Amino acid sequence: MESCVLPGLSRLLSLNSSSPDATAALAARLGRLLAAGDTLLLHGSVGAGKSHFCRALIQSRLAALGRMEDVPSPSFTLVQTYDLGDLELWHADLYRLGDTQEVVELGLEDAFATAICLVEWAERLGTLAPKDALRLTLAPGRHADERYLTLDGPPQWCARLAPVLSEH
Numbered sequence: 001m002e003s004c005v006l007p008g009l010s011r012l013l014s015l016n017s018s019s020p021d022a023t024a025a026l027a028a029r030l031g032r033l034l035a036a037g038d039t040l041l042l043h044g045s046v047g048a049g050k051s052h053f054c055r056a057l058i059q060s061r062l063a064a065l066g067r068m069e070d071v072p073s074p075s076f077t078l079v080q081t082y083d084l085g086d087l088e089l090w091h092a093d094l095y096r097l098g099d100t101q102e103v104v105e106l107g108l109e110d111a112f113a114t115a116i117c118l119v120e121w122a123e124r125l126g127t128l129a130p131k132d133a134l135r136l137t138l139a140p141g142r143h144a145d146e147r148y149l150t151l152d153g154p155p156q157w158c159a160r161l162a163p164v165l166s167e168h
């Protein structure tokens, strides 16, 4: 896939996912590494798999705490929060965001500093996107169940992501 890495960001991972399960497995592996203050910005068109990725990541973190919960789409509420015990996880879908002031009103700016944040339609954040965030892009593959996934971020993520990167 043709793609350009934004200035200051490194291409951390680039892979073909051949099924929803393969994407979910990657989401669970990445999810284990995320801590308070980490933000994952998700990019990709309608049906690319952003919500699928987020749901798998959230459910794997909840399962690690012995919990099974629905992960509803935040497309109307814009954000959905999860209590992970010692920290919160925020799942946002900004497709219906009015303007960037709403990001502040939702409390997302504060959450970027204190919680794990997963943001679908992250381009709507504009300049409010955290500079140190990871960016995941999902693009259509050659068949219905294939997706091209790329992960970009500041170079300091390389060491933290080593357990995920070493499997590819």
Ligand SMILES: Nc1ncnc2c1ncn2[C@@H]1O[C@H](COP(=O)(O)OP(=O)(O)OP(=O)(O)O)[C@@H](O)[C@H]1O
Residues within 6 Å of the ligand: 017, 018, 019, 020, 021, 022, 023, 044, 045, 046, 047, 048, 049, 050, 051, 052, 053, 120, 144, 145, 146, 147
């Ligand atoms: N390899 C794959 N990885 C992820 N999802 C896949 C894959 N193959 C098929 N799918 C399917 O694609 C669909 C993706 O839907 P999803 O709601 O996650 O998209 P989205 O990017 O969140 O779209 P929207 O912008 O409308 O919210 C799901 O039904 C999922 O099962």
Ligand SMILES: [Mg+2]
Residues within 6 Å of the ligand: 050, 051, 052, 093, 120
């Ligand atoms: Mg979605």
